[in-house]
Amino acid sequence: MQTQSTATTPLEDNVQVTNNAGYAVLKTLRNYGIDTIFGIPGTHNLEFYRHLAPLGIHPVTTRHEQGAGYGADGWAQQKGLPGVVITTSGPGLLNALSAAGTAYCESRPLIILSPGVPEGEEFADIGSLHETKDSTAAAGAIVQWSRRVHSATEAVAAVHDAFEIFRYGRPRPVHIEVPLNILESLSDCPEDLLQARPRRQGAQADATSLATAVQLLKAAQNPVILAGGGSIPAGAALAALAEALQAPVVTTLNGKGAVPESHPLALGSDIRLPAAQQLCNRADVLLVIGSKVGESELWGGNITPSGPVIRVDILASQANKNLASDLALIGDSAAIVTQLLHEIGSPERPVVNLAPVREELRNQARALSPELSRIAEEAAAVLPSNTIVGGDSSQITYLGTASFIPQEFPHSFLYTPAYATLGYGLPASIGAKIAAPERPVVCIVGDGALMFAVQELITAVEQRLDLVVVCVDNGGYAEIRSNEADRGIPAVGVDLVQPNWAALATAFGGTGHAITRAADFAPTLHAALQGRGLHVLHVPVSLFNAAS
Known part of the structure; x- marks a missing residue:
C-alpha cells in the first residue's frame, strides 16, 4: 500500500534536491517550534521525510494514519502548538481524515501535509499509484481549508496562514497538498519567508461591550462561569476572575482543568449533570467563555439562566449558538478575561460554599x-x-x-x-x-x-x-x-x-x-x-x- 516503492516519480533515478519544497515547508514548521511529526513514510512523501533528521524533527511512525492524527492531537495539547501529520497520497491521506474530522469538531489545531499527483495529471484516471479522484476536495469537505499549492512559496504561505488561524481564530485542522513535481523540485521560496511570524496581541473586547459586562458582573449576586475549551488560553486569570466574583466555575469536558479542580470555586467538568445545569440556571448572570454549549455536553439538559447571559468567544458567529446571549464579548479569551479582571478589581464578596453542590454532583455521577x-x-x-x-x-x-x-x-x-x-x-x-x-x-x-x-x-x-x-x-x-x-x-x-x-x-x-x-x-x-x-x-x- 503506501509503502510500495515501484512507482515512477518526476525525479530521475538517484537525483537529490535537498533545497526543495519539502525542505521549505518543514523548515518553516521547525521555525514555529515543531520538533515532532506523526505519520507513515510512503513512496510519494519521502521528500518531506528526507529533511526531518537534518532539521531536528522527530518522526513518530504510527501503525495507521488515524493513529497519527490522534497522536498529533495529544502532542499538540501538551505543547500548545499544532500537531503535524505527514501522509502519503491517496489512502494515507484518506486514512487520516477521521482524525481531521475530530480536530474540526473539537476545535484542535492540526496540519496535514500530503503529496499530490504532479501538475497536469489532475483527474487523469490513468491508474497511477494511489490515484484518487480529488484528494484536495475530499479533505476540504472535512477540514477548515484544503489547499493544493503550485510552488514552494505557496506552500510556505499556507503554513503561515495555518498559524494565523491557530493563534487568532478558532483552531481547526488544515490540509496542504504539494504536487509531486513541486515537492521534489528546487524551492523558489526565499529563506527569509521561512521565518516564523511574531505573535501579535490577542483581540480585546470593544470598550462599550466591556463596560456593560463589567456593570452586570459587579451587580450580580449569584454569578456563574461556564468555561469551555476556548477559555483555556486565559490561564490563571480565569481563576482570579472567579475569585473576584466569587463565581462557581463549571467546565465542559474540553474545558476540564481550565481552573484547577481542587480550587474551592471549581465544580469540575460535569455540565452534563442536572445539578450543574441547575446551578447555571439559577445564575443572575451566566458568563460563558469559549463554549458552543453543544448538546453533546448537555446530555439532553437545558441551560436557561434566570439572568442575562454574557458570552466570550473568538467568533461573532458563536454569540448565539445553542444559547442566546444578552451581551457578546468577541475576541481572544485571554485578553478579554484579563480586561474583565482589571475592571472588576477585588470587590468584597461573601465566600461561596459549594460543598452541597459538589456532593450532589458526585452522587448524581455515581448513580449513572x-x-x-x-x-x-x-x-x-x-x-x-x-x-x-x-x-x-x-x-x-x-x-x-x-x-x-x-x-x-x-x-x-x-x-x-x-x-x-x-x-x-x-x-x-x-x-x-x-x-x-x-x-x-x-x-x-x-x-x-x-x-x-x-x-x-x-x-x-x-x-x-x-x-x-x-x-x-x-x-x-x-x-x-x-x-x-x-x-x-x-x-x-x-x-x-x-x-x-x-x-x-x-x-x-x-x-x-x-x-x-x-x-x-x-x-x-x-x-x-x-x-x-x-x-x-x-x-x-x-x-x-x-x-x-
Whole structure:
C-alpha cells in the first residue's frame, strides 16, 4: 500500500534536491517550534521525510494514519502548538481524515501535509499509484481549508496562514497538498519567508461591550462561569476572575482543568449533570467563555439562566449558538478575561460554599454507573495530581474518569466529547507522553475502544515510552447494547469476543496484568505507574459489579 516503492516519480533515478519544497515547508514548521511529526513514510512523501533528521524533527511512525492524527492531537495539547501529520497520497491521506474530522469538531489545531499527483495529471484516471479522484476536495469537505499549492512559496504561505488561524481564530485542522513535481523540485521560496511570524496581541473586547459586562458582573449576586475549551488560553486569570466574583466555575469536558479542580470555586467538568445545569440556571448572570454549549455536553439538559447571559468567544458567529446571549464579548479569551479582571478589581464578596453542590454532583455521577464510578475513584486515589488521562468514547470515560479523576492542569484529560470517536485514547496518550515525558500518562478506555487502535501499542513500545493502559472490559459495546435494549432490539453485533489482553500486551513487548479481583486493581495500577515501559491492565467490569 503506501509503502510500495515501484512507482515512477518526476525525479530521475538517484537525483537529490535537498533545497526543495519539502525542505521549505518543514523548515518553516521547525521555525514555529515543531520538533515532532506523526505519520507513515510512503513512496510519494519521502521528500518531506528526507529533511526531518537534518532539521531536528522527530518522526513518530504510527501503525495507521488515524493513529497519527490522534497522536498529533495529544502532542499538540501538551505543547500548545499544532500537531503535524505527514501522509502519503491517496489512502494515507484518506486514512487520516477521521482524525481531521475530530480536530474540526473539537476545535484542535492540526496540519496535514500530503503529496499530490504532479501538475497536469489532475483527474487523469490513468491508474497511477494511489490515484484518487480529488484528494484536495475530499479533505476540504472535512477540514477548515484544503489547499493544493503550485510552488514552494505557496506552500510556505499556507503554513503561515495555518498559524494565523491557530493563534487568532478558532483552531481547526488544515490540509496542504504539494504536487509531486513541486515537492521534489528546487524551492523558489526565499529563506527569509521561512521565518516564523511574531505573535501579535490577542483581540480585546470593544470598550462599550466591556463596560456593560463589567456593570452586570459587579451587580450580580449569584454569578456563574461556564468555561469551555476556548477559555483555556486565559490561564490563571480565569481563576482570579472567579475569585473576584466569587463565581462557581463549571467546565465542559474540553474545558476540564481550565481552573484547577481542587480550587474551592471549581465544580469540575460535569455540565452534563442536572445539578450543574441547575446551578447555571439559577445564575443572575451566566458568563460563558469559549463554549458552543453543544448538546453533546448537555446530555439532553437545558441551560436557561434566570439572568442575562454574557458570552466570550473568538467568533461573532458563536454569540448565539445553542444559547442566546444578552451581551457578546468577541475576541481572544485571554485578553478579554484579563480586561474583565482589571475592571472588576477585588470587590468584597461573601465566600461561596459549594460543598452541597459538589456532593450532589458526585452522587448524581455515581448513580449513572456505580461500578464504573468505583473503578475511576480507585484509579484517582493512586494517580499523581499531574497525571494526563487519556479517554475514548467509552463508558469508563464519560461515566467514570470524567467525573472522578480531577485535573489540576488544562489539556490533561484527552477526550473528544462531541465527535465521540473510538480509537482516540491510546494514540492521543502516546502523543501526550512524547510531548510531556516528565508527566505520568494513563490511558483508561473500554475494550471496544482499545481494539480500534490496538496496533498502536507497538508504537508506544517502539518509542520507548513509560505508558500505562487500563482496558476496562464490559464485553463489547455496552452503550450500544443498552441503546438496542431501549428500542426493543435484541443484542446484535455488540457482544464481542475478547483476546487475552495480558498476553497481547506481552506479545507487543509490554507487560500485561490480568486483574482477577477488584481489590487488586488499585495496587496493580500503582505498581505499573512505578514501572518502566508499556503496562496493560485488563480490568473486567464484572469484578466491580460483584463488589458493589
